[in-house]
Amino acid sequence: MATSASVHAHAAPQGFIRKYIFSLDHKVIGLQYYFLALIAVFVGMFLSLLMRIHLIWPTAVLPLVGEIKPETYLSLLTMHGTIMVFFVLTTAPQSGFGNYFLPIQIGAPDMAFPVLNMLSFWTTFVAFVVLVSAFFVSGGAPLHGWTGYAPLSALTNSGPGEQLGADLWIASIAIFCIASLMGALNFITTTLDLRAKGMTMMRMPLTCWAWFITAILGLLAFGVLLSAGILLLLDRNLGTSFYVPLVVVNGQVMAHRGGSPLLWQHLFWFFGHPEVYIAILPGMGVASQILSTFSRKPIFGYKAMVYAIMAIGILGFVVWGHHMFMSGMSPYSAFAFSIMTMMIGVPSAIKTFNWLGTIHNGRVRFQTPMLFGIGFVSLFVSGGLSGPFLAQPVLDIPLHDTYFVVGHFHLIMGVAAIFGIFAGTYYWFPKMFGRMMSESLGRVHCLITLIGTYAIFMPMHYLGMAGQTRRYSQFTEVQYMTHLIPLQTFMTYAAFITIAAQFIFLFNLFWSMFKGPKASDNPWEATTLEWTTATPPPHDNFGGRTPVVYHGPYEYSVPGAAKDYVMQTDPAGVTTH
């Protein structure tokens, strides 16, 4: 437990560069992450739009990219996945909101290591620039998908994008790993060491728990991806054979001998599966926070929620093999991975049950953050229910590499996490910028996005069951898939509408930043520490005060209390926990 003075060794900076560019303030760094993710999400979304257009009109010449050749399509796919997974889903909910609100919610004046914090943002930024630069080098962006399967990714002559573009891709991922490790280090140390007096671990908001567990996942996972990436770089550029067996490319026998492409898959998915939870856990935290606040009820089963986050985190490390059922793994291993994977359904169901229990009989305030919170739960359930299908090897074999998988992970990890980000944005915007976002625009945005994403991703399950494979740049000429064209066309139009709706959000965000009605310090009548301080929070978060915590995070409608919510710092009232 620390005092304000001992942690906040740096005073409020004066110059523009120290204040907004190379800032040590976790709030500024959080916003930097957020806006980096905002840029990245629009880039990634643009790439997905190009892919959707190309699928329906394969010969169309598109703006900026021209005619889409098969390799261009694979480049778009690779860059869409990489940008979205790393620079949006990992960056915004964890590094963005986590940086801004973890210290405030635990009553700390800043992160444990502010300089490291600044470095981790700027390293992430460099990683993003390096990744995007792959579009502009000779040969273009890589083709190997966000999973970078060897040997395609491990040979420089396996395709046009696999030259410099793939090296830049690997470099970007490696830099991102280092940035994420620095961030995770900061999050864990901050949570363990900087909590205010009275803020026991079991009084932390579930957002903090989610950020904390996510940081541990990142800490253990990103080092593995880093080592996998280094092996890949060596294979590509220095002639080693970690991943490449004897292989013939364009009639030419390569010098590599005896490597194993499966080694890459094991190392990658050992990182890759926890990464899925890195993307979704913070969203779960935000949803818990919002559902409780807007239902005016304590979260249902706080301890169960905490243990469920932990269980998901632990199980997340022992299920990576379910991505590899088709790789010829031993049926015994497949069985073990299958059982472990289905076990994740248990803590996930506990969380869902508790969210529903939280809303049940609550005096629900249907404001925009709440709508997105409910949307999150909806998408999490819809996407999650197709998980047990894919977790079983016998079902995964026909469904693997079809649109079923694409639909599954977009719903549960992609859009659900995005809904977590939206919910967090609408919820914390008043605290971050001191103004309210437009409620009516927010509702329109939520409605179109929810219906739109279902319209895009639900049909994918049927496409997959009908046998449509993913990653194919053209299917309209393939006879067994021609009857799927109308459904695909519908999805493309749905994508147009959904993407258009995001500009409503963008307008709302920037318009409200300057023109929105002024927000009070606690517009949602919430209980956690960020709502006890000024709006926006001062440089040291609490204006020289050191908060003392007396209550759990979700004390709504406490019998006998004067108001229907008891702030965590309220010394009066009914003391619980």
Next chain:
Amino acid sequence: MTSLSPTVPVSVPETGQGGGSAPPRFGGDDGGGGDGYPDYGRRLRRARLGLAVALAPILMFFVSLVSAYIVRQGLPTFDDKTNTYVREWIPVELPLALLLVNTGLLAASSLSAELARRQITRQAALAPVRSIPGVSLGNEAGFPWLWVTVLLGGGFLVGQWLAWQQMADRGFYLATSASSSFMYLLTAAHGVHLAGGVVVLLYAAVVSLFHTPIEARRIVVDVTAWYWHFMFLLWIGIFGLLWLMR
């Protein structure tokens, strides 16, 4: 109407966590801030916690390389001449004598890092006494363990470089065989991590020539010493793997 005089909180200097020293109340530069004096005991604890957390991904990084080593060692290679799978893991001929010398150097540097850590802890403990006007503690500098550690660490890195040269002389280059690839990779990865420690210690040694507050330096030296011990143990693990699991 009576009023009580406002109580002024008197804070007792807190005991430092590891070295048993009481950090001084006013400790010089706090990084250009001015909103309070740094509490070195707390900062030391936080730095140590940060280090402990940071060791986890480093360990994971090496664990994944080692597991790749074990997997790769067991894999057969397809021989295109005979169309059969053969075992093609060529055991590396390690320059054993040189590596043992390097191990000795690293062990010695780990010891001297520990002595440097204890020395600066003692100096930090005595700093408040030294700040009393008219009190002298005699020869304050003591034996330069920090510089010795830097030299021994540098010696280890040079020794590793020589080991690579001997490997190359024996015909084992990076891409010769998977075994030699791993040998170069593991030693290089360890060397890079150790070089980071050398740079930090060098920084601490150089700034000690200027008048930086000893407590700030103590945190750097303390944390790096622990890191250094970890690097030593890691090297024993890597060396054992490369030697015993050829």
